[in-house]
Amino acid sequence: MNNKDSATPAFDSGLFLGLMSGTSLDGVDAVLIRFQPTLQVVFARTYDLPEALVKNLLALSQTDAQIHLDAVGRLDTELGQCFATIVRRCLQDAGVKADAVTAIGSHGQTLRHGPNGAHPFTMQLGDAHIIAEQSGIDTVADFRRRDVAAGGQGAPLVPAFHSAVFSNADENRAILNIGGIANLTLLPRDGQVRGFDTGPGNGMMDAWCRVHRNKNYDVDGEFAAAGSVHAELLRRCLDEAWFALPPPKSTGRDQFHLAWLESKMQGLDVSPADVQSTLTALTAHTIANALRNEMPACQRLLVCGGGSHNPVLMQHLNDLLTPMQIDTSSAYGLDPDYVEAAAFAWLAREALSKRPGNLPAVTGAKGLRVLGVVYPKQV
Numbered sequence: 001m002n003n004k005d006s007a008t009p010a011f012d013s014g015l016f017l018g019l020m021s022g023t024s025l026d027g028v029d030a031v032l033i034r035f036q037p038t039l040q041v042v043f044a045r046t047y048d049l050p051e052a053l054v055k056n057l058l059a060l061s062q063t064d065a066q067i068h069l070d071a072v073g074r075l076d077t078e079l080g081q082c083f084a085t086i087v088r089r090c091l092q093d094a095g096v097k098a099d100a101v102t103a104i105g106s107h108g109q110t111l112r113h114g115p116n117g118a119h120p121f122t123m124q125l126g127d128a129h130i131i132a133e134q135s136g137i138d139t140v141a142d143f144r145r146r147d148v149a150a151g152g153q154g155a156p157l158v159p160a161f162h163s164a165v166f167s168n169a170d171e172n173r174a175i176l177n178i179g180g181i182a183n184l185t186l187l188p189r190d191g192q193v194r195g196f197d198t199g200p201g202n203g204m205m206d207a208w209c210r211v212h213r214n215k216n217y218d219v220d221g222e223f224a225a226a227g228s229v230h231a232e233l234l235r236r237c238l239d240e241a242w243f244a245l246p247p248p249k250s251t252g253r254d255q256f257h258l259a260w261l262e263s264k265m266q267g268l269d270v271s272p273a274d275v276q277s278t279l280t281a282l283t284a285h286t287i288a289n290a291l292r293n294e295m296p297a298c299q300r301l302l303v304c305g306g307g308s309h310n311p312v313l314m315q316h317l318n319d320l321l322t323p324m325q326i327d328t329s330s331a332y333g334l335d336p337d338y339v340e341a342a343a344f345a346w347l348a349r350e351a352l353s354k355r356p357g358n359l360p361a362v363t364g365a366k367g368l369r370v371l372g373v374v375y376p377k378q379v
Contacts, residue, residue: 011352012036014102017090017137018338018345019083021109021126022179025054026206026216026306028083029341030090032101035349039165043094044338047086053078058207061111061253072111072125079109080127084134103138105348105372106131107340113252115153121145122154132375140348140372147358152365155250159185159195159362160350161343166332167193171299174291175329177340178202178307181251182287185362186295194294195362196247199240199286200256202307205279207258212272221312224280227273236264237282238289247294248364283307284316291321304329304336347371 013036020029027049032042049057056075060067083106091098108124115122128141144154162175162185175185180203185195205224206217213223242251261279270278291298301324307313308328318326328336350357356368 011102011349014349015042015096015100016345016349017087017101017104018341018343018348019086019104019106020341020344021049021079021083021107022340025049025057025180026202028086029338030086031338031341031345032090032094032096033342033345035346039333041334041338041342043090043096044335044341045090045093046337047089049082053082057109057111061257075111076125076127077130079125080130081134083126084131087131087135087137098136101137103140103348103352103374104131104135105143105344105346105351106139106141107143107344108141110252112254113155113250114254115148115155115250120148122148128373128375132377136377138352138377139375140351141375142373143344143347143351143357143371146369146371147363147365150358150365150367150369152358152360152363153248153250154363156183156185156195156197156362157347157358157371158183158340158343159193160357160359161339161346162195163187163193163359164346165334166302166329172295172297173300173302174295174298176287176291176301176303176305178283178287178303178305178310178313179340180206180253181256182283182305182307183250184287184290184294186298188295188297192361193359194247195359196290196294197250198290199243199251200279200283201305202283202310203253204256204258204261205276205283208261208272208276208279211258212276217306218276218280218310221280221310223273223276224310224312225277227271227275227277229281230268230270230274230278233265233268233270233275233278234281234285237261237278238285243286243289248362250363277312280310280313281316284313284320288317288320298324300325300327302327302329302332304334304339306337308336
């Protein structure tokens with residue numbers, strides 16, 4: 001692992017706590033981590049979100065949902081309280097006192113992501129005032145909106161972290177995160193770091209699994225393995241215009257959801273297992289197509305996120321990208337489940353040190369910007 005970023009001693013040697021609640025809604029990842037003198041994960045665990053909270057988030061995350069401001073306000077508070085509780089549980093489970101933590105980096109839960117159009121915006125919930133108040137730890141949140149204000153997509157933000165810890169001067173690498181949405185970071189040995197969303201990751205697979213198996217996700221890809229890829233449904237899905245857009249680009253659950261899938265299924269008779277198999281193939285094909293188009297000389301792909309545990313998905317990727325070497329991030333010292341949470345702990349550190357956290361070549365912003373708002377603990 002290559003932790004090559006420059007140091008500002010005031011904050012860089014501290015202990016940081018990263019919180020990540022992604023579009024897959026399969027829990028909140030919490031990681032306690034140090035970045036200097038070398039990257040050290042002190043503790044990491046995934047904590048469940050209350051089922052009622054997940055249900056509300058799923059309902060409100062659809063673009064056609066009827067949203068009331070009161071509901072959004074309550075959800076913002078409820079998520080803040082939930083994140084604060086998870087911070088306390090994480091510290092207790094790790095045996096770490098709050099005053100030993102320099103800051104929390106909280107991504108928040110994305111409700112809407114609309115970086116394009118006349119009035120670009122992105123909205124993450126989880127009131128950081130509450131996290132700071134109830135944890136007694138300085139909290140950094142609201143990472144995406146400054147990049148959007150500077151003309152960027154506000155996503156993906158993790159490539160700067162990927163570059164700091166995974167780049168290698170001897171080979172062309174790419175980092176693939178398969179969360180609810182999949183995204184790539186391109187780390188050429190010579191050239192500029194780039195990154196972008198590729199499309200659906202686990203999000204639609206998880207949603208379909210909830211409807212037809214009453215499970216939050218497809219454990220070991222068993223549901224997908226019970227079916228076969230439906231060629232026509234896959235073709236229709238791949239024909240989505242968004243996939244042909246050039247980077248920088250980003251997307252979310254408000255674009256790729258079950259209503260979108262149902263529109264592609266019109267007139268087709270496809271079994272639930274075949275749909276799950278096709279969704280798994282869709283994620284793999286869109287990733288592979290994007291990687292071949294944007295970095296044909298890639299030698300090694302490092303995979304992180306929940307999708308790295310799906311053997312059916314990983315086999316699709318191996319089949320599509322042979323002879324490229326495919327590993328998970330665990331081979332390079334960081335558990336694939338906690339890379340994004342670690343990234344937002346790192347972004348919190350960058351914010352406190354007043355260093356930029358975005359990469360304009362990735363997000364399309366006008367320039368480098370310090371990301372995140374600092375919510376101080378009690379004085």
